[in-house]
Amino acid sequence: MKKLNKIGVLTSGGDAPGMNAAIRAVVRKCFYEKIEIVGVVKGYQGLIDDNIRLLDPSSVSGILKEGGTILKSARSKDFRTKEGRGKAYINILKHGIDALIVIGGDGTFTGANIFGEEFNIPVVGIPGTIDNDLYGTDLTIGYDTALNTVVEAVDKIRDTATAHSRLFFIEVMGRDAGFIALSAGVASGAEVVLLPEKPTSYDELKGFLEKQYSYQKESSIVLVAEGENMGSTLDIANRVNEEHPEYDARVTILGHLQRGGSPTVVDRILASELGVAAVDALLEGQNSIMVGMVKDEIEYVPFIKAIKNKKNVNSRLLNLISVLSG
Amino acid sequence: MKKLNKIGVLTSGGDAPGMNAAIRAVVRKCFYEKIEIVGVVKGYQGLIDDNIRLLDPSSVSGILKEGGTILKSARSKDFRTKEGRGKAYINILKHGIDALIVIGGDGTFTGANIFGEEFNIPVVGIPGTIDNDLYGTDLTIGYDTALNTVVEAVDKIRDTATAHSRLFFIEVMGRDAGFIALSAGVASGAEVVLLPEKPTSYDELKGFLEKQYSYQKESSIVLVAEGENMGSTLDIANRVNEEHPEYDARVTILGHLQRGGSPTVVDRILASELGVAAVDALLEGQNSIMVGMVKDEIEYVPFIKAIKNKKNVNSRLLNLISVLSG
């Protein structure tokens, strides 16, 4: 077992519900292992600006259920420069930090990978992003909560859609990946999902909506991932409304609503497990890896793999939509 | 007490959570009073299209907690014509309907008022709209639920706003009235509210945001009613971002999310009370009135008053925002 005196932890990139649960687990595990733990405020920028404070079990009391991140997050331009990272390293030396735990997504791990190699400091990543688009872990922290937030919202919109027999286009997060749209689509009984991973032509969409309309469906919901291929959600809806004013289609863009809220049980447990696992990984001498959960086992995935590889959406779910929305 | 054999009930205009609770109360009260009750599907259009079905206590079993309206709602162009209303009246005669209860807002009561006078049929209205902009009742059915939906959404957005020390503009419903924006603003601790009732200049807004920023507020929320004076929410945010890119302002438009969901206790009780009161009003021989709740007493308000007069927002709450958001 490696000897560690002090670990630093930070959250970076888009925040996700459950990040606080992960911070709490890291802090309590360090307390349990008698390792000092400091929190870096505002991500990598906080390393550069020396925005660092001591954490102890009482600092994380009551945060398990809170959305957001007590360490705040930010995207740092400075950290993309060698100079910026140099300043960050000076602060790491100053505080006597032996190793870093970074909670975030793709961009966070890219930075961690460069930094770790440059200065030979052990860094372990915890996957925290609502998008679930990280290779090497079945689930990312925040994804299950975001899904439940989306589905509760769709359930509410369904109430009013049904009251007026209307068509709704609902845009959810996912610039590069359709995980949220697909899973929320199955869970909310969406009639159609539009994903980056499975291009749909306008004519296919139109044909489908016409079939639905002819069945006198009480309401129809099209769940749209930001990154799908057909242009903006508003444009699609406008085009549909021009050709079929009788559908009276409306648009809702759920936006940042999806990032907040008290984490679900799945996210709290995942965050607790991965927080503890990240400290264990450092104690085992691991470096430049992400701790992931794969088929309910903890796995170590090199940053380089987590960043480079593409995680695929579940094809069983794609199939479910067409069977169940008929 | 007037002898009534059969009452018809319908929902019209934008749907609101609690409409089902009102329908249930009307149906059960009629059952209690041994009056037959029929539901008109899709509002006034359903009267014209003879889309009418018998209701009994089992038809409304389990709907107390459901959003939307089992009778569906619609806006009817035909009902604005004399011909359309004539067809509606023929169906009323055909079904032997002695009186109508209409659940909705402004537009619903305008139609009811004309129809009732034209054909001398007693009509009583129940205020159901999330906007709360009806004179003659302190609360409309759906308003409290919409407020709670908005505040839960703002709470979630606050999580992510605080994590990134960001400014958010959140647009809520209210084309003519700022009730939702104002009350939700107080309840969510919004730093600013923009309302149709209290025009704010861009410079005032800017000055306020600059003051907030200089205080290093962890996050700021501006709650915007659709109908405020300064142009679209997106435009305001863009202008702010151009002048102050460091605010990194974001926009969320809550949209139809606000119409759905299981009604709150306040809305369920209000709807139950007003549903029973509407039947009582008909039994007392009332006509062309809305049943309202004023200072916790049931009042009858002539349609003409409810439509013509403007309800003011609570000035105490306006004052609260400036005291509490400092």
Add this chain to the structure above:
Amino acid sequence: MKKLNKIGVLTSGGDAPGMNAAIRAVVRKCFYEKIEIVGVVKGYQGLIDDNIRLLDPSSVSGILKEGGTILKSARSKDFRTKEGRGKAYINILKHGIDALIVIGGDGTFTGANIFGEEFNIPVVGIPGTIDNDLYGTDLTIGYDTALNTVVEAVDKIRDTATAHSRLFFIEVMGRDAGFIALSAGVASGAEVVLLPEKPTSYDELKGFLEKQYSYQKESSIVLVAEGENMGSTLDIANRVNEEHPEYDARVTILGHLQRGGSPTVVDRILASELGVAAVDALLEGQNSIMVGMVKDEIEYVPFIKAIKNKKNVNSRLLNLISVLSG
């Protein structure tokens, strides 16, 4: 206007959701009025133990939406003795506190009344209790949240009750008053409510349940206030099960669940209004009064009246239960 340099605020008795919102309003209003504000931790006992700390706007940042009370609450035996109150007063002198704001119920105001008279210090009360059993205010802080918590729980139990066509007895808080049971009963469509204010005999209950059963009701819910007349909820259910094993009656006691949770919009606004009003009352030179909300106006009610008088449950709601549950 009275000159005040420093106000103390405390929460006492059973905690209620929205107490934090009231503390926040008191603190921010004091900041706005340039009055120093200190928080007394753990109620009157904290006064005796000198558990007092300075508050400022940042101390109350983010607490608007939190259940519980950041000042903690406790019941104090020592404060019932003259000696205890004397120690409390010494600490008040020591800190230079000019006036006190106490948030709580019956017992809290009884203590405040004695203490204020004994030592001639202005005390203003804010009604905070989920039970709503305080004369002089239509609503107490926490009541609306507790009602929504109860109704959400009853909705869930209704799911399983209906799945098994079962009878459930659900006990809610209310040792002396049936406000929660009555309002939650209307809002959840309970078939029967048992209240201290309206004694029901076992035979009435039995007759009613037999009628319900003969109608083949899908499920029945009896909502029981702790303080009703017929003995413990468990005993009633057991007696019913002995005589009618076919009802397969079950019991759920909601307990302390009812005290927690994020406050609703009604409670957040009420707490914000009353918090500001309490400071205003002190500035106006008021003393030994509770600030209440009566028919949407703020009123000052002498402690002695708030304590001695009994608030009645709404008779319209009692009537509603019998009309709607038929």
Add this chain to the structure above:
Amino acid sequence: MKKLNKIGVLTSGGDAPGMNAAIRAVVRKCFYEKIEIVGVVKGYQGLIDDNIRLLDPSSVSGILKEGGTILKSARSKDFRTKEGRGKAYINILKHGIDALIVIGGDGTFTGANIFGEEFNIPVVGIPGTIDNDLYGTDLTIGYDTALNTVVEAVDKIRDTATAHSRLFFIEVMGRDAGFIALSAGVASGAEVVLLPEKPTSYDELKGFLEKQYSYQKESSIVLVAEGENMGSTLDIANRVNEEHPEYDARVTILGHLQRGGSPTVVDRILASELGVAAVDALLEGQNSIMVGMVKDEIEYVPFIKAIKNKKNVNSRLLNLISVLSG
């Protein structure tokens, strides 16, 4: 592929959120495969009583989000007798039912296994129980929803526990298994969990509580599975209170609250997947098996295995509690 003309579906045993989502998936998949589908009302008793009705896509419209089961559930004594099962089989012949899908737990599959063998009718099971105690599937339908219900309740109780620095014992479902207590314990930050799978002595518990108390923990939560070894939750709390009145320990028994509510995303997707998989299994000629989800793959598990084998709680989670609650 086996030719099937008509399938029957039923829910049996304790109801669980997501059963409706499973019914919907079975019905829509049958519609998709052009197989007739009938619903048996009230479980096996409905088979005996010929309480059977045709289902089609419109029968399951809107039920995806509803708790409970539209087919109702019941425990049937008659079905335990050969005579009862004989009557059931006669009704199966009468309706021309080729195969059965049964949704439930242990007891449901025991009955299915006997019935299928006795009368040579294909039966496939779907695991639906909040307890998660079925071998052969990582998750059962309803478990994730129950966990979230429990954790929301514990979060609320934590508010009031912290306000009063109190100790709470909270009893959750689980007569034979501690899945709910353990996972909810990790997710709610419970200080102790008491499980049937890991006997705790009273002295261990007492020692732990004393340590917590000496640390001046703001509050402590002990999560108790019904089936733990130390006697009733009430008795444990009483004993603790006798020895340590200063803990002021309280008890809440969550009870049937845990069975209801709108299913979470995890449960809706699981139910949708397993519903479709059950029909697929019958089409493949499977018989006397349960469809389970194991490491995100659908597996067929013979009833006999699912019933006889014991699923173990996750030892990683047991370890987490001791690391994180310290």
